[in-house]
Amino acid sequence: MPKAEAFWGDSARGRPLVGIKDLAWLVYLYPARWLTNRLPLRAAYALWDALAWLGAASLRAPRRKLLARLQLAFPSPAEAPLREKVATQFFRNAIVRFGGDLLLPRLAREGRLRQVDLIRLERLTDAIGKGKGAVLVSGHFMASRAAQHHLAAAGYPATSIRNLAPLSGSMGRLGERIVRRRYVEFLSEIIGSEISVDDPNRSLKMMARLRAGGLINFHVDAAFSRAVVEREFLGVTYPFGAGGFHLAWLVGAPVVPLTCLGNSRALRIEFGEPMYPADWPDRHAFAAAALDRVAQIIEQQVRRAPAEWDLWIRW
Amino acid sequence: MAQGETILPRLQRLAAEVLELDLPEHELGTLTALDEVMGLDSIAVAVFVVAVEKEFGIALDGDELTRETIANLPLLAERVAHHLAAPC
Numbered sequence: 001m002p003k004a005e006a007f008w009g010d011s012a013r014g015r016p017l018v019g020i021k022d023l024a025w026l027v028y029l030y031p032a033r034w035l036t037n038r039l040p041l042r043a044a045y046a047l048w049d050a051l052a053w054l055g056a057a058s059l060r061a062p063r064r065k066l067l068a069r070l071q072l073a074f075p076s077p078a079e080a081p082l083r084e085k086v087a088t089q090f091f092r093n094a095i096v097r098f099g100g101d102l103l104l105p106r107l108a109r110e111g112r113l114r115q116v117d118l119i120r121l122e123r124l125t126d127a128i129g130k131g132k133g134a135v136l137v138s139g140h141f142m143a144s145r146a147a148q149h150h151l152a153a154a155g156y157p158a159t160s161i162r163n164l165a166p167l168s169g170s171m172g173r174l175g176e177r178i179v180r181r182r183y184v185e186f187l188s189e190i191i192g193s194e195i196s197v198d199d200p201n202r203s204l205k206m207m208a209r210l211r212a213g214g215l216i217n218f219h220v221d222a223a224f225s226r227a228v229v230e231r232e233f234l235g236v237t238y239p240f241g242a243g244g245f246h247l248a249w250l251v252g253a254p255v256v257p258l259t260c261l262g263n264s265r266a267l268r269i270e271f272g273e274p275m276y277p278a279d280w281p282d283r284h285a286f287a288a289a290a291l292d293r294v295a296q297i298i299e300q301q302v303r304r305a306p307a308e309w310d311l312w313i314r315w
Numbered sequence: 316m317a318q319g320e321t322i323l324p325r326l327q328r329l330a331a332e333v334l335e336l337d338l339p340e341h342e343l344g345t346l347t348a349l350d351e352v353m354g355l356d357s358i359a360v361a362v363f364v365v366a367v368e369k370e371f372g373i374a375l376d377g378d379e380l381t382r383e384t385i386a387n388l389p390l391l392a393e394r395v396a397h398h399l400a401a402p403c
Contacts, residue, residue, distance in 0.1 A: 200382050203357035207364065208377040246358050250365050283362075 002072060003230075003237045004315040015173055022175030028098065029182050036102040041112070045265065048099025056091035062313055063087050069312045072235035073303075082306075089307035093263070097142045097310075100264035104149050104190050107264060113153045116262075119270035124156065127254040127274040133210035134274070135248045136217040137290070138258040139298040140310040145190055147260035147269050148217060152192060158215035159193040161202065161244065163222065203247055210253045217258070218244045220294050221311055229288070231295050234302060238315075240295060245287035249277040255290050259301045261308055272297055322399075323392040325370065330388065333366040334359055349386040360385055367391070373398040 036044045070083040107113050127134040136158055138144060148158060164184050171180060188194060195202050206216050220240050221233075229242045248255050257272030275293065280286035302309040327346045331338050336352055349355050349363070364385055368374055379385075379394050 200357065201380075203361040204364065204380040204382065204385065207361055208380045212377065243358050247361055250358075250361050 001232060001235070001237050004233075004239060015171070015176070017172055018174050019172035022172045022179050025171070025175060025179045025183060028102075029179070029186060033102050033186075036099060037106050041103070044099065044103060048096055051099070052092040052095035055095045056088050059091050063091065065313050066090060070306070073306070075235065086306045090312060093142045093307050094310070096263055097145075100146055101187075101190055103264055104146060108149060108153060113150055116147075116150045116154075116267040116269060118154065119268065121271060123271040123274055124256055127256050128213070128215070130254060130276070131213060132251060132253045133212070133214050133216065135210070135244055135253050135255045136215055136258045137220050137244065137255055137294045138217060138260065139221045139301070140219050140314075141260055141301070142308050142310055143260040143262045143267055143269075144219070144310070145187075146262070146264040146267055147258070148191060149264075150267055151269065156215060157193060158217040159195055159206070159209050160191050161197060161206070161216065161218040162187070162191065162194045164196045164198065203243070206244075206247055207251055210248075210251045216244070216253075220244070220291065221298060229291055231291065233295055233299055238295075240291055242287040242291050245290045246283045248290070249280065249283035249286040252277050255294070257294050257297045259297060261301070261305055322371075322395050323389060326367065326388050326392055326395070329366055329370055330363060333363050347388050349388065350382075355382075355386060367395065371395050371399060 036047070039047065066087050067083055070086055074083055074086075124134065124136075138147075141147075148160065151158060195205050199205065209216055218241070220242075221238070222241060228239045230237050230239055232238070233240075245255060247253075254274040254276050256274045258269065259272070260267065260269045262268050272293075275286075275290050277283075277286050280289060306312075324344070327343045330336065330346060330349060331343055334349070334355070336346070338346060338352075346352060349360075360382060364375060364380065367385075373395060375394065375398070384390055384394060
């Protein structure tokens with residue numbers, strides 16, 4: 001079985017001073033952001049829908065990479081039409097999501113975050129009711145940021161564990177130093193409460209947040225922690241981060257799987273059955289069991305809605 | 316401070332045990348800064364915190380949960396002494 005490569009560790013060596021992606025990100029962060037926030041909402045959505053159609057048709061090299069990854073997860077010749085359909089829809093979703101990200105602060109400011117489907121919310125409230133906070137474990141889905149925004153608006157703000165170098169490897173050296181910082185600031189504005197994966201105090205901050213009864217959210221499908229565990233996932237051997245499960249066990253905080261589909265216009269958030277650390281004898285056993293469960297839930301969701309998973313071309 | 320001095324050896328022994336540091340008995344007393352001993356990862360710090368709380372029957376406050384406090388054993392000993400001295 002092929003092995004997914006580790007994440008995010010690209011070196012800046014060998015990159016140009018300024019790349020076309022740097023300019024694209026500059027356009028996104030300034031004129032596109034300005035325009036999106038001044039257009040009537042319907043016009044802003046229509047603009048991004050149009051950009052999605054155009055963009056999806058022009059991204060040829062990433063599409064080839066995506067198709068190769070999809071071939072691993074959906075290998076049957078009979079699934080070829082599905083792979084093509086997913087490849088097109090994936091890039092449309094990604095571009096619509098970029099537009100949605102620009103709109104999220106505005107929607108929150110104007111009180112226009114729509115009611116969303118919160119499926120099995122009682123699972124989260126039961127878990128929180130135990131008094132030790134809760135760890136929301138999810139995957140990198142297109143709807144993740146919108147979901148977190150909506151959850152906060154519904155009274156369930158979660159602190160995100162985030163990689164603050166999200167564009168590493170895709171920018172020139174100048175963009176790496178300037179544009180990335182602006183993008184990180186922009187994402188911080190959207191996400192609100194966050195802890196960097198590079199913060200040496202991250203586990204202690206998470207611990208303090210959970211002990212105060214708060215929510216922590218991390219995406220298990222990006223292996224930031226040293227406690228990497230490999231599992232078969234979508235046709236590859238895939239590295240998952242298990243550090244958050246270890247921490248949940250140490251604090252006694254329940255783990256609640258979270259899945260989400262859609263975008264800032266229509267969103268569906270579902271909570272899985274909580275897992276309580278006290279039911280396992282040690283943190284390693286708990287982390288293994290929790291990872292098995294969550295990885296299975298995420299893989300099921302990716303297979304149900306493959307164009308909604310954000311990481312196809314990131315490993 | 317006197318109580319902190321008796322606590323420090325317990326913290327040093329606990330750190331060596333919990334973090335699986337390969338230190339001979341006679342060198343335990345030199346263990347003061349955990350960061351210097353090993354590349355202490357984030358989860359290991361949390362494991363040590365829980366072990367300290369269990370050992371002394373205390374709960375460290377949120378503002379004490381920093382690497383600067385936890386990895387500095389003399390400072391941590393002072394914080395533990397403070398908790399032990401505080402009325403329940």
